[in-house]
Amino acid sequence: MKVYVPCDSAALSVGADAVAVAITNAASSKGLDITVVRNGSRGMLWLEPLVEVETLSGRVGYSNVSVADVSALIDSGMLDGAQLPSSIGIVDEHEWLTRQNRVTFARVGISDPQCISDYESLGGWAGLRKALSMTSDAVVAEVTESGLRGRGGAGFPAGIKWKTVLNAVAEQKYICCNADEGDSGTFADRMLMEGDPFTLIEGTVIAGIAVGATRGYIYIRSEYPHAIAAMNTAIAKATENGFLGDNVDGSGKAFHLEVRVGAGSYVCGEETAMLESLEGKRGTVRTKPPLPALVGLFGKPTVINNVMTLAAVPMVLAQGSAAYQALGHEKSRGTQVFQLAGNIKQGGIVEIDFGITLGDLVDGFGAGTRTGKPIKTVQIGGPLGAYVGTEAWPTPMAYESLAATGAMLGHGGVVVFDDSINMAAQARFAMEFCAEESCGKCTPCRIGSTRGVEVIDRIVSGDEQSKNLELLEDLCEVMTDGSLCAMGGLTPLPVLSALKLFPADFNIVSGGK
Amino acid sequence: MTQFVVEDLERTLSPFRGDASAILRALHEVQGEFGFVPDSALDVIAKTCNVSRAEVYGVFTFYSDFRSTPPAACVVKVCVAEACQANGSREVVADLKAQGYDVHTGKAVDGIQVEQAFCLGNCVLGPAAFVNGQPVGRASAATLLEAAREVTAL
Numbered sequence: 090m091k092v093y094v095p096c097d098s099a100a101l102s103v104g105a106d107a108v109a110v111a112i113t114n115a116a117s118s119k120g121l122d123i124t125v126v127r128n129g130s131r132g133m134l135w136l137e138p139l140v141e142v143e144t145l146s147g148r149v150g151y152s153n154v155s156v157a158d159v160s161a162l163i164d165s166g167m168l169d170g171a172q173l174p175s176s177i178g179i180v181d182e183h184e185w186l187t188r189q190n191r192v193t194f195a196r197v198g199i200s201d202p203q204c205i206s207d208y209e210s211l212g213g214w215a216g217l218r219k220a221l222s223m224t225s226d227a228v229v230a231e232v233t234e235s236g237l238r239g240r241g242g243a244g245f246p247a248g249i250k251w252k253t254v255l256n257a258v259a260e261q262k263y264i265c266c267n268a269d270e271g272d273s274g275t276f277a278d279r280m281l282m283e284g285d286p287f288t289l290i291e292g293t294v295i296a297g298i299a300v301g302a303t304r305g306y307i308y309i310r311s312e313y314p315h316a317i318a319a320m321n322t323a324i325a326k327a328t329e330n331g332f333l334g335d336n337v338d339g340s341g342k343a344f345h346l347e348v349r350v351g352a353g354s355y356v357c358g359e360e361t362a363m364l365e366s367l368e369g370k371r372g373t374v375r376t377k378p379p380l381p382a383l384v385g386l387f388g389k390p391t392v393i394n395n396v397m398t399l400a401a402v403p404m405v406l407a408q409g410s411a412a413y414q415a416l417g418h419e420k421s422r423g424t425q426v427f428q429l430a431g432n433i434k435q436g437g438i439v440e441i442d443f444g445i446t447l448g449d450l451v452d453g454f455g456a457g458t459r460t461g462k463p464i465k466t467v468q469i470g471g472p473l474g475a476y477v478g479t480e481a482w483p484t485p486m487a488y489e490s491l492a493a494t495g496a497m498l499g500h501g502g503v504v505v506f507d508d509s510i511n512m513a514a515q516a517r518f519a520m521e522f523c524a525e526e527s528c529g530k531c532t533p534c535r536i537g538s539t540r541g542v543e544v545i546d547r548i549v550s551g552d553e554q555s556k557n558l559e560l561l562e563d564l565c566e567v568m569t570d571g572s573l574c575a576m577g578g579l580t581p582l583p584v585l586s587a588l589k590l591f592p593a594d595f596n597i598v599s600g601g602k
Numbered sequence: 603m604t605q606f607v608v609e610d611l612e613r614t615l616s617p618f619r620g621d622a623s624a625i626l627r628a629l630h631e632v633q634g635e636f637g638f639v640p641d642s643a644l645d646v647i648a649k650t651c652n653v654s655r656a657e658v659y660g661v662f663t664f665y666s667d668f669r670s671t672p673p674a675a676c677v678v679k680v681c682v683a684e685a686c687q688a689n690g691s692r693e694v695v696a697d698l699k700a701q702g703y704d705v706h707t708g709k710a711v712d713g714i715q716v717e718q719a720f721c722l723g724n725c726v727l728g729p730a731a732f733v734n735g736q737p738v739g740r741a742s743a744a745t746l747l748e749a750a751r752e753v754t755a756l
Binding site for chain 2: 468
């Protein structure tokens with residue numbers, strides 16, 4: 090009989106390793122024959138460690154299992170799927186999952202992520218095999234027609250980027266997967282790399298085959314040691330099994346893939362800074378043009394895609410562009426892997442068609458705050474995203490509809506705060522973070538962020554408030570218009586949205602401005 | 603300062619010989635070996651990668667992961683980014699500071715060094731932390747120091 094205990098690092102952070110050991114030991118001391126499988130996480134993170142037991146009617150889940158509970162749970166019939174206080178029923182029938190549309194995350198949490206035969210039996214490599222049977226142009230056309238857009242935040246159509254690289258003439262081209270998922274409140278890339286690494290490998294190989302690139306790199310931040318280990322192991326297995334190397338799946342086409350590790354720099358998630366870092370240099374931002382698609386890594390044509398973009402590709406190829414195109418909202422096609430985070434009762438991965446409202450995500454899936462206090466604000470799209478209040482609940486979560494409200498989707502992270510949060514502190518932190526992480530290339534970002542902290546402090550302390558408010562707005566305008574990348578360019582977004590929505594937190598005296 | 607035999611380090615770094623794009627990887631290699639990057643290792647990297655010491659120094663100082671001095675026996679990294687702020691990381695940082703562990707200075711006390719991190723990708727079960735690389739969720743100053751003392755007691 091199989092018992093599943095997640096190996097995802099979020100589950101590990103609440104004791105999953107020790108629980109797995111305890112279950113193995115308890116079962117053996119009771120003479121029970123079980124196999125403990127370390128699966129990825131289902132993404133219902135508030136239930137971790139979520140132990141699942143295989144039964145005839147499906148996998149029964151037990152939530153928040155601790156080492157101290159294990160023996161009693163087994164004595165009470167957990168291994169037979171008994172109904173116990175901590176049981177959540179058949180996991181696949183859990184409303185939180187049945188309401189979702191898991192496309193990219195279809196396999197995450199189902200089996201041992203490092204089992205390459207499980208991967209194949211769950212539909213893996215079908216997209217690659219399809220792509221290998223097609224011409225490069227046809228693969229790129231398929232991706233273009235699917236409507237797949239870059240999931241890193243900018244939302245640029247993946248197929249158009251690929252087409253540019255395909256048409257570029259060069260003796261070497263590259264695929265660079267951006268796994269520098271530094272935005273607070275985002276963890277989908279990490280969970281996919283830990284929970285279904287072969288999907289990312291497959292998507293990256295397809296990109297390489299499509300555009301004629303024979304080398305690829307996955308740039309993973311150093312804060313993700315488990316994802317780094319998972320990708321390295323999976324790459325070795327994929328190479329052993331002929332899905333990477335000089336002869337991909339017997340096609341005669343070559344694709345080599347390596348992991349590169351960052352070193353604690355947020356700005357390296359910006360694509361040109363990432364290229365610099367991949368070249369072993371300081372992660373300073375490059376000017377564009379030239380586009381990385383034409384002059385990218387080592388000056389060669391390069392596809393740079395986010396983990397979520399590349400991980401969506403196998404399904405697009407396997408099931409056809411029409412199936413993917415059929416999902417979504419307006420110009421945002423397919424599904425988005427939302428990440429519900431922060432002070433939220435039911436946080437985790439919600440993969441669903443674009444277009445779900447913010448309110449449905451936060452109240453429907455999230456069930457409000459963990460502390461039980463009222464929600465004050467949510468920040469969408471990471472540290473450079475806007476703070477919005479509950480008046481934004483009806484907004485459909487999609488690229489254009491969010492942009493129309495002055496917010497942005499970013500990498501799909503939604504961070505919830507209760508009413509104990511002080512928004513002046515959040516605005517100040519946004520500037521502080523920018524000062525800490527700026528690469529230093531653009532003066533408004535490098536110096537403006539430090540000045541921003543000081544100006545916010547003066548506003549809060551009531552020092553020449555109206556003059557300083559004007560100065561802050563002026564400073565934000567200079568940062569927005571005078572920075573090459575989103576670091577300096579978007580830091581004003583959380584700052585000004587916090588100020589606009591919650592002036593009282595800045596001690597703004599009415600009539601002050 | 604850690605003493606090392608230059609020839610040994612040159613041998614370790616030999617896959618990067620003549621490769622200017624390997625500076626970052628070489629720094630990781632050195633820090634992996636010693637726990638920090640000894641000043642004299644910068645010269646070995648420069649020679650290996652066939653670049654100037656200034657270039658290596660520039661990369662070394664850009665990335666916050668790299669240390670110029672040995673780490674404490676136990677390094678605790680506490681996430682101070684937004685999702686963990688929503689779950690009370692500011693209080694954790696303040697509580698740690700009250701006990702002598704300042705995330706801003708990272709000063710070691712009794713073999714324990716606490717540093718700040720911007721997002722560890724555990725944004726639901728925050729405040730998130732790593733204790734010598736082991737993820738800890740729903741962290742408090744007490745649970746972190748307890749876990750850290752288990753490490754230093756080894």
